[in-house]
Amino acid sequence: MPMEVIKHEGPGRLGLVRLGDYSFRTPALAGVDFTLSPFNSFFHPSEPGDYDFNLAPSIPLGFYTPAEVIEKALGRLWSVNYDGFNAFYLPALRRTEYLEDFFKIIERYNFEAVYLGNSKILVKEYRYFVKILRALRERFPNLMIIADLEPFFYPLAVYLGVDAFDTRSLKLYDFEGKGFTQYSPFLWGKEPNSLDFARETILLVRKALESGKLRYLVENLFYTQYHAGILRIADLEHADYLEKYTPIQKETVYFISDASIRRPEVKRWHSRVLERFTPPKNTELVLLFPCSAKKPYSFSRSHTLYRRAVKEALGSGTARVHELILTSPFGVVPREWEWLAKYDIVVTGHWSEEEIKPAAELLAKTLDKYPKDVPIVAHLDEAYVEIAKLAGELSGREIVFTRVENGTTSKESLKSLTETLKEFELEGSKEDRTYRYFENIRKVFDFYFGAGAGEAVLPDNGHVKGSKMLRLFVGGQQTGTFRDGVISVTPFGMQRIYDSLKAYWVKIDFDLRGDVFAVGVNEADEKIRPDDIVGVVRNDKVVGVGKAVLSGEEMVKTKKGVAVKVRKRA
Numbered sequence: 001m002p003m004e005v006i007k008h009e010g011p012g013r014l015g016l017v018r019l020g021d022y023s024f025r026t027p028a029l030a031g032v033d034f035t036l037s038p039f040n041s042f043f044h045p046s047e048p049g050d051y052d053f054n055l056a057p058s059i060p061l062g063f064y065t066p067a068e069v070i071e072k073a074l075g076r077l078w079s080v081n082y083d084g085f086n087a088f089y090l091p092a093l094r095r096t097e098y099l100e101d102f103f104k105i106i107e108r109y110n111f112e113a114v115y116l117g118n119s120k121i122l123v124k125e126y127r128y129f130v131k132i133l134r135a136l137r138e139r140f141p142n143l144m145i146i147a148d149l150e151p152f153f154y155p156l157a158v159y160l161g162v163d164a165f166d167t168r169s170l171k172l173y174d175f176e177g178k179g180f181t182q183y184s185p186f187l188w189g190k191e192p193n194s195l196d197f198a199r200e201t202i203l204l205v206r207k208a209l210e211s212g213k214l215r216y217l218v219e220n221l222f223y224t225q226y227h228a229g230i231l232r233i234a235d236l237e238h239a240d241y242l243e244k245y246t247p248i249q250k251e252t253v254y255f256i257s258d259a260s261i262r263r264p265e266v267k268r269w270h271s272r273v274l275e276r277f278t279p280p281k282n283t284e285l286v287l288l289f290p291c292s293a294k295k296p297y298s299f300s301r302s303h304t305l306y307r308r309a310v311k312e313a314l315g316s317g318t319a320r321v322h323e324l325i326l327t328s329p330f331g332v333v334p335r336e337w338e339w340l341a342k343y344d345i346v347v348t349g350h351w352s353e354e355e356i357k358p359a360a361e362l363l364a365k366t367l368d369k370y371p372k373d374v375p376i377v378a379h380l381d382e383a384y385v386e387i388a389k390l391a392g393e394l395s396g397r398e399i400v401f402t403r404v405e406n407g408t409t410s411k412e413s414l415k416s417l418t419e420t421l422k423e424f425e426l427e428g429s430k431e432d433r434t435y436r437y438f439e440n441i442r443k444v445f446d447f448y449f450g451a452g453a454g455e456a457v458l459p460d461n462g463h464v465k466g467s468k469m470l471r472l473f474v475g476g477q478q479t480g481t482f483r484d485g486v487i488s489v490t491p492f493g494m495q496r497i498y499d500s501l502k503a504y505w506v507k508i509d510f511d512l513r514g515d516v517f518a519v520g521v522n523e524a525d526e527k528i529r530p531d532d533i534v535g536v537v538r539n540d541k542v543v544g545v546g547k548a549v550l551s552g553e554e555m556v557k558t559k560k561g562v563a564v565k566v567r568k569r570a
Helices: 067-077 096-109 126-139 151-160 194-210 214-220 225-237 239-244 258-262 264-276 301-320 353-367 383-395 411-422 430-449 453-457 491-501 552-557
Strands: 004-009 012-019 022-026 028-030 087-091 113-117 144-147 164-166 253-255 285-290 321-327 331-334 343-345 376-378 399-401 463-465 470-474 477-483 486-489 505-507 533-538 541-548 562-569
Touching: 004 194, 012 151, 012 194, 022 028, 028 194, 067 096, 087 096, 096 126, 113 126, 126 144, 126 151, 126 225, 126 239, 151 164, 151 194, 151 214, 151 225, 194 214, 214 225, 225 239, 225 258, 239 264, 253 258, 258 264, 258 353, 264 331, 264 353, 264 430, 285 301, 285 383, 301 321, 301 411, 301 430, 321 353, 321 383, 331 353, 353 383, 376 383, 383 399, 430 453, 430 463, 430 477, 430 486, 430 491, 453 477, 453 491, 470 491, 477 491, 486 491, 486 533, 491 533, 491 541, 533 562
Parallel strands: 028 164, 087 113, 113 144, 144 164, 253 343, 285 321, 285 376, 376 399, 505 533
Antiparallel strands: 004 012, 012 022, 321 331, 463 470, 470 477, 477 486, 533 541, 541 562
16 A cells, blocks of 8 residues: 655655554654565565565665676566565665666556665765665655664654665664764663664654654754765755755744755745745835844844834835845845744854855845845844845945944944935835735735735735734635735635636646545646645636645655645635
8 A cells, every 4th residue: 555645844754554454654663663574684584474565576786786787687677576565675776877777667566665775885875875765755755665774864864755664684783872862862771772772763753753843853963974974965966855845834943053054944945035025116225134033023122123213214214115134044034024034043143154155145136136226225243244245246236334333233333224324315105105014915925826926815906904813805805814924815815826826736627525635636836845825726716725735746646645635615
């Protein structure tokens, strides 16, 4: 029975596998949560029928096996009778060009699990480890991937796509006195404890996945150079693979190490600023501010003081000012998106080159979105100044810096901000204020669905009702809600987004009665990520709105499980 995906964090997934009369959750342990018939080993099974996964007879090939031997082995494998076997032994090979030949066998015989051979050598070959897991996961989304690794590799391996771990090799040696907690190594008792260690670790990984903290756990457990190397390759060379399975963050993301700067959420943020952020049309002045520890920034002491100074200098003209906040590692946060930048980072005042350069490049490209005659004023200190200066050089824009002494919130600094701004005589009308009020809401919809989505749910002739929970209307029909950056969309609102952008749709050709299962999905927008709000579309009509369980690409390839949990039907 193929595996059903319940929840994602990156390629890592909580899954449900049903075998005969019982089912189990993944990530799991082979030999503990379920058994695996170990052909070609000295733990002989009594009868193949005694096992849940029966590993087909195979030819063990080493990682460095030469091409002619691999070709000979493949010829033999095609002649094997695979009846009664539901798991295939896939030797991990340096010559990845032969993967396709093995995949054809897996496809032909419809295996339910793949046992990844040579796993222990593979973790030392960073590029191959990630490349082979990616190829398997993308080609066979319903297939369980089983590997044989030490327990301290479990978090990283699950994050990259492994579903279960064979525990037979743990019986050959033991981790005496070794183990770990979520935060630091600790000592077990003196007795052999390898299976206990494995069980504890898999529970820890499962718990982290359930709470959306698997990546955090991975970064907390850099036991060896192999961990660091594998994650670095995954982040730098397979960022798209990690990102497409990573849900949009709902909780605060904790940046705890240099590896955090390369998280998929950061890459996604940068691309959305470039692709989905458009400055308000009435902008006559751009202001650059540093971030604050408190989120959203507007609630912090420093930003309250900045905004007071801006108001004092410009009065009604503030409705024609647009603010960008500089921060690591998100780079640039437009003021309207401050609700969405949920992160916490260690603030030391020291920025690495890996933080400064991307932030400056992103700022330069963001400044290019504003008309050339719009002035830019920066009220910054420390490394923020360096970022803004570099961005100015890259974009060819002149940036006016206020005089900052003893921090940006000192009396002298705030006075300089007010005096600098008074030179710009801006006047805002009632229309400007209404427009900006609408823009604050629209920009959040743009973040989730693409530039233009906000305009679709709240055009100039739209209406907003309510005080805290805002309800959005067009022509008397509700399009959605907005509260503190959290949105919802009605089927009518989703139809307007679909008509305008052709984005975030899942196409079906049957009457919608409940949730949409993957097997019923004809096509899906590849931009969809797990947990996204999506429109269920039939014959170009939105028949329901729901929450994606899988990525758009996965919905089409997968044959099992729920693709969209439907919340509202049209």
